[in-house]
Amino acid sequence: MKKLEIIIKPFKLDDIKEAVLQLGVGGMNVSEVKGFGRQKGHKEIYRGAEYQVDFVPKIKVEMVVPDDLVSRIVEAVKETARTGEIGDGKIFILPVEKAVRIRTGEEDEDAI
Amino acid sequence: MNGSASIVQEFLHGREALTREQSARGFGVHTTRDYTALVDRLVFRLIRQVTALGDEGKDAAAGFAVLGTGSYGRRELCFGSDVDLMIIHADGLSQTTRKAIAQALYPIWDARLELGYTFLTADECLHLLHDDFSVLTAVMDLRFLLGSPGLYHSFQRRIRKDLRRDPETLLNRFLVYQDKREKKYGRVDFFLEPEIKEGLGGLRDLHFMAWISRIFLNAGQLGRIKRIPDFSHFGLSQLMYSKGFLLKVRNHLHLLGGRREDRLLVPHQTEIARTLGYHDRPYSTGPERFMRNIYLHLNRVRYGREQFLAKALDILVPLPPEPSPKRVSRKFQVVKGNLVLKEGSLLDMDPLVVLQAFDEANRLGLFLGSGFIWEAREKLLYEGRTLASMPEAKALFLSLILNPKNPRIIRLALEIGLIGHFIPEFKRIRHLAQFGYYHVETVDLHALSTLQNLYDISKGVFEGPWRQFKKAFDALDDTRNLFLAGLIHDIGKGYRGNHSVKGAQIVPRILERLGIDAEGIRTVSFLVENHLFLIDRSQKRDLNDEKTSVQVAQAIQQTALLNQLFLLTVADCFATGPAASSEWRIMLLTELYSKVRRILEKGRLASPDATIRVRNRRRSLYRALIRDFPKRDILALTEQASTRYFLNTPPKDMERHFRLALRLGEEKFKWSLEPLGRAPVTQVTLCTRDRPGLFSRMVGVFTSNNVQVLSASISTLKNGLAFDIYRVTNPVDPLREKEVWTTIHREAEKAVVEGEEFDDDLEVRLRSKMGPGHPGNPWIRTVRIDNDATDFFTCIEVYSTQRRGFLYLLAKKLFSLDLDIRFAKVQADQEKITGVFHVRDSRGQKIQDPTRIEFIRTSILSISS
Numbered sequence: 012m013k014k015l016e017i018i019i020k021p022f023k024l025d026d027i028k029e030a031v032l033q034l035g036v037g038g039m040n041v042s043e044v045k046g047f048g049r050q051k052g053h054k055e056i057y058r059g060a061e062y063q064v065d066f067v068p069k070i071k072v073e074m075v076v077p078d079d080l081v082s083r084i085v086e087a088v089k090e091t092a093r094t095g096e097i098g099d100g101k102i103f104i105l106p107v108e109k110a111v112r113i114r115t116g117e118e119d120e121d122a123i
Numbered sequence: 124m125n126g127s128a129s130i131v132q133e134f135l136h137g138r139e140a141l142t143r144e145q146s147a148r149g150f151g152v153h154t155t156r157d158y159t160a161l162v163d164r165l166v167f168r169l170i171r172q173v174t175a176l177g178d179e180g181k182d183a184a185a186g187f188a189v190l191g192t193g194s195y196g197r198r199e200l201c202f203g204s205d206v207d208l209m210i211i212h213a214d215g216l217s218q219t220t221r222k223a224i225a226q227a228l229y230p231i232w233d234a235r236l237e238l239g240y241t242f243l244t245a246d247e248c249l250h251l252l253h254d255d256f257s258v259l260t261a262v263m264d265l266r267f268l269l270g271s272p273g274l275y276h277s278f279q280r281r282i283r284k285d286l287r288r289d290p291e292t293l294l295n296r297f298l299v300y301q302d303k304r305e306k307k308y309g310r311v312d313f314f315l316e317p318e319i320k321e322g323l324g325g326l327r328d329l330h331f332m333a334w335i336s337r338i339f340l341n342a343g344q345l346g347r348i349k350r351i352p353d354f355s356h357f358g359l360s361q362l363m364y365s366k367g368f369l370l371k372v373r374n375h376l377h378l379l380g381g382r383r384e385d386r387l388l389v390p391h392q393t394e395i396a397r398t399l400g401y402h403d404r405p406y407s408t409g410p411e412r413f414m415r416n417i418y419l420h421l422n423r424v425r426y427g428r429e430q431f432l433a434k435a436l437d438i439l440v441p442l443p444p445e446p447s448p449k450r451v452s453r454k455f456q457v458v459k460g461n462l463v464l465k466e467g468s469l470l471d472m473d474p475l476v477v478l479q480a481f482d483e484a485n486r487l488g489l490f491l492g493s494g495f496i497w498e499a500r501e502k503l504l505y506e507g508r509t510l511a512s513m514p515e516a517k518a519l520f521l522s523l524i525l526n527p528k529n530p531r532i533i534r535l536a537l538e539i540g541l542i543g544h545f546i547p548e549f550k551r552i553r554h555l556a557q558f559g560y561y562h563v564e565t566v567d568l569h570a571l572s573t574l575q576n577l578y579d580i581s582k583g584v585f586e587g588p589w590r591q592f593k594k595a596f597d598a599l600d601d602t603r604n605l606f607l608a609g610l611i612h613d614i615g616k617g618y619r620g621n622h623s624v625k626g627a628q629i630v631p632r633i634l635e636r637l638g639i640d641a642e643g644i645r646t647v648s649f650l651v652e653n654h655l656f657l658i659d660r661s662q663k664r665d666l667n668d669e670k671t672s673v674q675v676a677q678a679i680q681q682t683a684l685l686n687q688l689f690l691l692t693v694a695d696c697f698a699t700g701p702a703a704s705s706e707w708r709i710m711l712l713t714e715l716y717s718k719v720r721r722i723l724e725k726g727r728l729a730s731p732d733a734t735i736r737v738r739n740r741r742r743s744l745y746r747a748l749i750r751d752f753p754k755r756d757i758l759a760l761t762e763q764a765s766t767r768y769f770l771n772t773p774p775k776d777m778e779r780h781f782r783l784a785l786r787l788g789e790e791k792f793k794w795s796l797e798p799l800g801r802a803p804v805t806q807v808t809l810c811t812r813d814r815p816g817l818f819s820r821m822v823g824v825f826t827s828n829n830v831q832v833l834s835a836s837i838s839t840l841k842n843g844l845a846f847d848i849y850r851v852t853n854p855v856d857p858l859r860e861k862e863v864w865t866t867i868h869r870e871a872e873k874a875v876v877e878g879e880e881f882d883d884d885l886e887v888r889l890r891s892k893m894g895p896g897h898p899g900n901p902w903i904r905t906v907r908i909d910n911d912a913t914d915f916f917t918c919i920e921v922y923s924t925q926r927r928g929f930l931y932l933l934a935k936k937l938f939s940l941d942l943d944i945r946f947a948k949v950q951a952d953q954e955k956i957t958g959v960f961h962v963r964d965s966r967g968q969k970i971q972d973p974t975r976i977e978f979i980r981t982s983i984l985s986i987s988s
Contacts, residue, residue: 021711022664043707068707095843096667096967 012107012123013081017072018046018100019092024070030087031074037123039074049097067098075107075123126172127230134165134234142202142378150374151367159198162206163191165234167269173227174220180269186220187212187242188270188278196264197330201370203377203384206231208240209248209265211278216242237383245281252282256300263334286338294339294439301331301432311700314556314563316392317421319373320385324421326373328428329366335435353434356497362427365420372417375399387417406618418565419554426538434493448487455483463492470498474510477502478519481541485523485532500539507544517638520545525606527578533571546610546633551617563700566616572698573609573691577602580690588706591713592693595686604643605687607634608650609694615651627652649684650691657692661715662708667967668841669915672718673766676729677737685723689716718914725912728766737769740777747778752785760784763840767946767961771836772848776808780846783810787844792872796864803853804833811875813845815965818944819934820874820881821849826931827888828867829855835930835949835958889931902926906983908976910969916945916961917970921983925956932986933958940979941965 019027024041031039045066076084085102093099112122141158144150167180170189176182193207194200210224221242231238243251252259262282267275286293307313308322320326329345336342340351348354375395376384384391396413403409437459447457454476456465462484469476477499484491491499503510510516520541527533536542543549552566562569579585581602583593599605611633615626627648634644657675664671679685692712696704722729741761748757760781769777783793787810794809811817818837825832836848854863874881902924909918919937923929930951937944937960946961963969970976 020665021662022666025663043705045707045710068710094665094667094967096963098667 012075012110012119013078014073014075014105014107015081015084016103016105017074017088017092018044018069018102019072019088020094020098020100021068021070023092023100024072026091027072027088030091031072031084034080034083034087036074036076036080036084039072041073042071044069044071048101069098069100075110077120077123127169127227128233130165130168130172131230131234134161137161137164138202138234151371152363154374155199155201155370158202159195159200162195162200162236163268165231166191166206166208166228169227169230170224170269173223176269181272183271183273185271185274186215187224188272188275189224189268190275191266191268192261192264194264196261196266198266199326199370201373201377201383203380203382205237205239205383207261208238208268209261210240210242210270211248211274212242212244213274214244245278248278249282249285256296259296260330260334263337264330290339290439297331297335309563311561311563311702316386316388317417318386319369319376322421324423324425324428325385326366326369328424329362332428332431335432339439340435351438353438353493354431356493357431357434358427362424365424368416368420369424414556415554418556422554422565422568426534448489451487452479452483455480457487457489458492460489461492461495462487462489463495468498469495469502474502474506475513475516475519477510477541478516478523481532481536482519482523485526485529488529490529490531491535496535496539499541503540503544507540511544514638517545517636521603521637524574524610525603527574527606530571530575533574537567537571545637546614548611548614548629548633552614555617557616561700561703564698566613569698570610570613573612573694574606576694576697577606577609577690580694588713589693589709592690595690595716598686599683604646604650605690607639607643608647608654608687608691611647612651612654612691612695623652623655646684646687650688653678653688654691654695657688657712657715658696658708661711666711666714666718667915669767669913670765670841672715672722672914673728675715675719676722676726677734677766679719679723680729680731680734682720682723685716685720721914728770733766733770737766740769740774743774744777744781748781748785751782756785757781760840763842763844764846765838765840765946768838768840768846771948772838772846776806776848779808780810780848783808784844784846792875794868794871799850804850805853807847807849807851809845809847809849809871811845811847813839813843814875814878815943816878816882816935816938817845817875818847818947819931819938820878820885821847821871822931822934823882823885823889824867824870824874825849825851826928827885828863828870830863830867831927831951832930832949833951835947837944837947839943839945889928904984904986906980908970908980910971910976913961915969916963917976919960919962919979919983921956921958921960923956925951925954929956929986930958933983936983936986937962940982942970942979943967 017027021043028039046069047065047067074084081104085104088102109119110122111118138158138161141154141161144154166189170176171180174185176185188211190196190209190211191207192209194204195206195208200206208228225240228238228240248258248262252262265275265279304321304327305323308318313322318325333345336345336348340348342348342351346359349357349359372387372395373385375398376387376391379391379394387395392414393410396410399413401409401413401416404412407415442460445460451457451462454465455462457463462480464476464480480491480495480499483489523533523536537549543553549567549570552570555566556562557566557569564572580592581596585592596602611630612626613622614629614633615622615624618625630648630651631644634647639647656678660671660675666672676685679688689712693709696708696712727733744761745757772780779795779797783795787793792809792811794807797806797808798804799806809821818835822832822835831852832849833852834848834850838846840846854860856863870881874885903922904924905920905922907920909920912918919942921933923933930949941964942960942962943965944960944962947958949958950956970979
């Protein structure tokens with residue numbers, strides 16, 4: 012099993028959700044986060060009330076999936092979340108040791 | 124022990140009978156009393172078995188007293204409640220007796236009750252209650268059950284005496300406790316699924332009032348506070364009714380869960396609604412109606428507690444008297460910070476006085492005296508309708524709402540029905556809960572909070588990065604419509620369907636009644652209908668795409684309207700709850716707002732006729748294409764093209780582009796050639812997959828085939844297609860024209876496919892073609908780089924004397940500078956050439972770095988053939 016941590020632009024959330032559900036992913040968690048990469052924020056000038064925007068709003072999507080789904084999900088996310096402009100986001104893939112479904116006690120692949 | 128078993132059995136039968144008693148008055152206060160009495164009997168009989176107490180259970184010589192505490196002490200036992208006992212003694216209690224009592228109580232567990240008990244001396248108790256707030260409150264609700272009454276009374280006296288030693292610290296402990304409760308239970312999840320006992324507006328609030336009364340106001344029972352002048356008009360009976368309702372619901376909850384469940388979870392809501400007979404109605408389901416009643420009572424208890432505490436604190440910790448404001452109308456005076464009538468009774472006066480008092484108190488930052496409030500409530504009951512139809516009353520009401528300086532007054536206006544008389548539609552949202560996440564208040568209270576936030580914004584309360592809220596507010600000439608919208612923006616809730624749309628339909632009726640002019644009605648309707656628009660767009664669309672902001676700008680059209688909508692949205696978010704007003708969310712909203720504002724201020728992109736023109740062009744384009752292509756493809760492609768494209772491209776050319784694109788399929792490159800009028804000029808309409816350097820290569824191909832570019836208009840679509848239009852001189856040799864075009868087509872295709880590999884080849888051929896140009900003409904060039912015109916592109920304008928091949932060099936220079944051309948317009952004639960280029964860097968951003976901008980400028984200026 013692998014955990015995917017995906018950072019995307021906020022407006023891409025619905026598209027990503029659809030794309031990933033179609034591939035048979037069981038569920039996901041979503042959080043509103045702020046961040047920057049090489050983009051490093053930018054200075055916004057709002058009519059004289061200039062202030063430095065250090066962190067840009069992003070969405071983080073997390074999911075744990077079976078190994079055989081990983082590459083397909085990565086491809087789908089790459090295609091769906093991409094605008095071609097800086098700040099499109101990143102995908103991180105982490106190994107998962109174990110998973111448990113609290114209600115039934117099912118483990119590992121049965122838990123996701 | 125046989126005796127115990129039968130005692131327990133009897134108890135269980137009695138309890139069973141009570142649970143089945145579903146009579147009209149059942150399950151409320153009376154049931155809890157009856158149930159408590161049952162438990163009393165159980166405890167009594169069990170303990171009597173092992174002690175030498177008389178029939179009444181009283182024995183002055185007994186070395187102990189068994190007391191009930193908590194809800195048991197309060198006689199408020201619900202079916203799942205714990206039974207808490209305190210067994211006090213004067214330190215002479217033998218181990219044997221202790222053990223005996225404890226064992227006697229064991230059967231209570233068999234009675235399926237959760238039992239808690241401690242043995243304490245007065246000293247031990249006093250020690251504990253100084254550190255543990257829950258012991259302190261347990262002691263508040265002690266009730267003698269059996270043992271030595273004398274011991275109990277002396278115990279009470281000692282406790283009382285001790286508590287009176289430091290009332291200030293004690294009061295503080297209560298206030299801290301209350302504060303913690305607010306923080307813990309003020310969250311979304313506790314709003315949607317309320318905690319009937321501990322939650323805000325729950326039974327705890329009533330206990331809290333009782334404790335304060337008992338300790339600080341010398342009123343043994345809550346009912347006795349009415350003897351205190353400040354509380355003579357306190358609406359206690361209503362609170363007691365609410366208490367009965369909540370106890371009833373709690374009992375049902377306990378039976379449902381089979382244990383002490385005080386949280387009204389959604390499945391329980393449905394179940395209990397059904398049990399209590401709440402049926403579905405056209406606009407609301409049974410559970411929704413039930414929950415409205417719940418919120419009515421929770422809100423009422425909570426508000427009651429707030430008023431109670433304010434009054435109590437006034438008495439206990441009175442603030443130094445402030446000097447009476449000088450400008451008080453003749454009929455009023457100020458007593459202890461409250462506005463009251465100087466003489467006479469409100470009931471004999473013109474109902475307008477009610478509003479005058481509210482208005483004046485609001486402006487002066489005062490509250491109203493309780494006697495006055497009571498009379499006002501009565502007055503409104505009978506003469507509210509009349510009052511609401513008086514023009515002077517409407518004016519005063521508006522003056523109150525449009526300048527909501529004192530939140531307590533505005534809330535009071537809601538509670539006594541004043542708002543309801545002027546805006547009857549408010550009744551529908553009263554105590555209505557929102558089951559979309561994020562909200563922490565019922566809709567009526569949320570409306571008041573929104574209003575309050577607008578006022579706070581106007582006063583500059585929001586600081587730091589939210590400073591610009593005040594700036595937007597100050598930019599408004601007239602704030603009336605904004606405040607009105609703030610109050611009624613959610614008036615459409617409580618109906619089926621989209622509440623923004625429904626609200627906009629209701630608004631005219633409300634505002635006409637209040638005497639608002641047609642323009643105001645239009646504005647407020649617009650604001651109400653669109654109060655979720657900015658949030659939606661900022662989160663669901665690409666803010667980096669100019670089109671997102673253009674479309675919003677086109678929908679709103681005026682800066683003043685944008686400012687009002689922005690402020691309404693912001694005030695609404697902050698009134699909804701923490702999740703809705705997170706920095707994350709507000710940042711996105713503010714970004715969209717700024718971009719849209721710039722477009723409206725700088726621009727022609729979203730002006731009224733630009734908007735109309737774009738719309739008409741899209742429509743006629745659609746009509747022209749629908750005969751030959753599927754609707755979905757046309758619409759999808761239309762979505763990809765920018766507003767600039769629609770504004771700047773003649774309809775016929777657009778149609779050509781679209782036809783080429785819709786037929787492009789797997790091909791890389793498609794064009795159509797049209798002769799232009801009688802001049803030897805051809806228009807090349809081109810559609811291809813855009814790639815870096817495309818523009819320079821196209822110009823290069825034309826130039827190397829001796830075809831001069833007279834004008835160019837290029838546009839990049841979101842999906843990566845390029846829609847270009849070149850107007851060029853025809854090939855010099857008319858006989859070989861067709862051949863030349865074929866060559867150009869082939870080379871252009873090669874340029875598109877091969878990209879950079881093509882360039883070297885092109886360079887060689889071009890070098891031989893380009894001459895020094897017209898000698899004698901000085902080379903004049905101007906380069907302007909504007910980052911202010913739009914949020915989305917850096918705008919580069921180039922003016923130059925015409926030289927052969929200059930356009931190619933310019934295009935190539937732009938490419939070499941790593942600039943991505945999204946939109947361009949070029950005009951060239953014999954003398955001069957002008958070009959406007961909207962560019963971004965390779966990462967899709969505007970060029971922000973001043974050094975880089977300067978470098979670009981000098982690079983372009985340094986072009987020479």
